[in-house]
Amino acid sequence: TLAAPAIAQESPQVTWRLTSSFPKSLDIIYGAATDIAASVNEASDGKFRIDSYAAGEIVPALQAADAVAAGTVEMAHTCSYYYVGKDPTFALGTAIPFGLNARLTNSWFTVGGGNDLLNEFLSGHGLYALPAGNTGAQMGGWFRKEIKTIDDLKGLKMRIAGLTGQVMSKLGVTPQQIAGGDVYAALEKGTIDATEFVGPYDDQKLGFVKVAKFYYYPAWWEGGPTVHAFFNLNKFNGLPKAYQRMLKDACANANMNMLAKYDAHNAKALKQLVAEGAVLKPFSQDILDASYKAAQDTYAEISAKNPAFKKIFDSQQAFKRDGYLWAQIAEYSYDTFMMIQQRNGKL
């Protein structure tokens, strides 16, 4: 609630509520919300306060955007792609199959105009968004059986949602929508054959390794997914400029911190998972190739009938060509050499 118009009082007392789409148990991803709140609270000397609520405390995880648009809460910490049911364009805010990695996502959003395009689209839904977290490339998830060729995907019941589910359907997968709390039991009973989640640090907590030991990589559908802060557009615009700036920089800080935390903690969890029996497997080249083809077909179909999707997708594609050109020169050759040292025990 804005205590007074900005013009009348430069630093009004403001208290907002934030609804997260995540439970507190996913401490890294949920923690970005409290990081943002801590930043603006400190920068404003306690005048701008944000109270964070976990998924379900105010509204369920996937109703966060609606709650923000309706003004039930002023902001959310959520993933844009949860709302593809409204419009597939929402997927472009988070990640699409074979999209950008985390670094290129940040570059496209901030320098390549990607986040401005997203906000142009979101304004039609009463929303404004700032990137506020990234997990890095995710793992492809847990499979009860080994998946060697594209034929092994046919008839596979996998817990996977949204645009990726649509792409996977073209490969013969039967996408399943199952609430987070029910996934383990479904996998254990064989109601589903596979599930994707996030990466080692989060996946370990759910214990999937006990019921589906094949752990595939990479999640070709989440090369660098962004978690956004969603704001009620009018509430954000009504903030004093100083508070808007605090939020922008706080979100930038949270964006980098989330990735930094995953990068610091995933290795240990991965080693523990392997010790617990996880069998690490890369998706085969033919699966990646077929998935890539299915994704391009899906984008062509959506673009043909959805100009909003096409506009943002085309911007990302153009950015991607140059981005992956530069990334493969200095960065990739440096990393490759360092990874060889790591494998050889020379680090």
Place this chain on the structure above:
Amino acid sequence: TLAAPAIAQESPQVTWRLTSSFPKSLDIIYGAATDIAASVNEASDGKFRIDSYAAGEIVPALQAADAVAAGTVEMAHTCSYYYVGKDPTFALGTAIPFGLNARLTNSWFTVGGGNDLLNEFLSGHGLYALPAGNTGAQMGGWFRKEIKTIDDLKGLKMRIAGLTGQVMSKLGVTPQQIAGGDVYAALEKGTIDATEFVGPYDDQKLGFVKVAKFYYYPAWWEGGPTVHAFFNLNKFNGLPKAYQRMLKDACANANMNMLAKYDAHNAKALKQLVAEGAVLKPFSQDILDASYKAAQDTYAEISAKNPAFKKIFDSQQAFKRDGYLWAQIAEYSYDTFMMIQQRNGKL
């Protein structure tokens, strides 16, 4: 100048001067300073103002840290490794040969305790530092002749400074210290055989391609160098907590933005450089292997006599082993597939 003690006035009028170690012509790297200034100016409603000065306007580029420590200016935007003449430990703030890439650097600094260790060391010099920019893995620089084997490095006069110069000496290179403005002429005349600089976007401006066409990668000595905001320790500690927080988040924002800008602009510059005659070459495996060995020997020598260096170096090494373990699974396999699509013209 602090207008009044923090306790007496919550939001005092503060005006600081920032000396950059960079010229305005290096617009991306210099721009981080003005980004930080713009952030705190807006977040504080104009009460906390930072005036930015380019290298040489107040003090020369490499005297920035001294000027901050002496209180001539309150802060600088500079590279810690410029000050290895005082102590080689300064190198660990920016980049060391075969150190961390940009993403792992951010993770080590923020989650792995790297920046706290750096500040513990810097406090002895009256300084406090926050990461405020990263270039990503740099290019290895411009060579007048092709460098095929380790023997081709023997007797090579290369403009390269600091710790890397020390490592390269072990390979037979004669490191040269030449002021930025004189490098082109030295390369043209053959006074030096090679020079390193940054990456395509910055290198193109200096026109090196006209006098040394072999453009090598990667800079194994700068896998993800950080540019820091250096603060006078007492001045930083004397700021109201709110202003400290504004600076922290502003620096986080600038840190990410610099990398985002390089990632968005390097590809175009690289393509232009190749069109202008640059011959792109990766350093050979034997050069990388010999350089790696020379770097490890150098670290052992320094660590044996410098406990401050050893403490921070050991922290980074431990972090690196796990960091590059995780990086090679999901992220590397995703990027590899995307780069193959890029090379095949399928993006």
